[in-house]
Amino acid sequence: MASPLTHLGDMPIEVFMRDYWQQKPLLIRNAFANFESPISGEELAGMALEEAVESRLVLENGKSGPWELRTGPFSEEDFLSLPPSHWTLLVQAVDQWLSEVAELKDFFRFIPDWRLDDVMISYAADKGSVGPHYDHYDVFLLQAEGKRLWRQGPKVDESSPRLGSTPLNILKEFDTENSWELEPGDMLYLPPQYSHWGIAEGACTTISFGFRAPSAALILEDLAAEMAMDLPDSQRYTDAGAEVSSSPAEIDPNSVNRLQQQLSAWLQQPEKIAQWFGAVMTEVKYPDTVALDAGDAADWREQMPQGLPLLxxxxxxxxxxxxxxxxxxxxEPFPAPLAFATKFAESHEVSWLDIETFAEIAQPDGLIDQLVSQGSLIYPPEDF
Structure with a gap:
């Protein structure tokens, strides 16, 4: 694994986290010195031909109108029929298919792993763009090949006017506050809701590192349902000590405050919340991809003594x-020795020494068997 970045350009990571993270944009010149893209535009297009890969094409002037969205998988004929400019190919979760891309995530481990989502890579023809828009999550935009002009606007939200002629969230109005031309190795950080618009200057490739953040709606709906399962029916709204009502039909402020206090008390279950949060933040984005690697639990017992780890x-x-x-x-939550859970979550591998040290994880139908059977643990590639 690569070591996490200690600086963004000349800025110490501690300063970035204190003054910029989730607060304001930052341009980082030469964030990765002498950077070479791990994938070419042609290779990215090849990935978009595969059914298991999520891909999209955005054409600024499409057949169906402005900012046309097409979804993959695509064919070679689809690419051959594209205009010479003003289009962008986007491929999700490239890190799940290319180890060179997956390794780039290690540089961002100054932020918890469970916050980092997948790595999207886009290839744009000259003047290609996905239009002025905003995201609900933090993103680092690393220029991999060619040049891209980034225009950054103000913070916006759901009330900001959008074009109604496209399924994309294209902002109807865009006011440029900053403008930068990025070259390979340069990187732009954008907090949630900052409007932005990237336009290719010639063909270019951009790598996007996005971060997970569950919405308030999901947290309230899903967590409430999880915690409610353990609350007995006898646990109810109470109002002992309430004053004589002067207006029997009113939902008075004291009653509302009392309910808020009771809700807060019902939520005082930190272990329950931790279990829910851990499960939600590790939910796999493409479960079918993991399932493709489901293995026979008996096989690892033969390979592991040969010194081959499980990954x-x-x-x-x-x-x-x-x-x-x-x-x-x-x-999924799995009870496990803390020392093993810590080591595995950090290293992403299980060695024979782990099996000898934590014998309980290797029991029949135990932790290792379960993870191998569901495809979460795999055998190393032949060139490991």
């Missing part, structure tokens, strides 16, 4: 918590 599937996600000691893998 976390590139499409899988993992994290751990201390209270109670739990390893989360692909949205």
């Amino acid at each position: 976390l599937n590139p499409a899988s996600r993992t994290a751990f918590c201390r209270e109670p000691s739990t390893l989360f893998v692909d949205g």
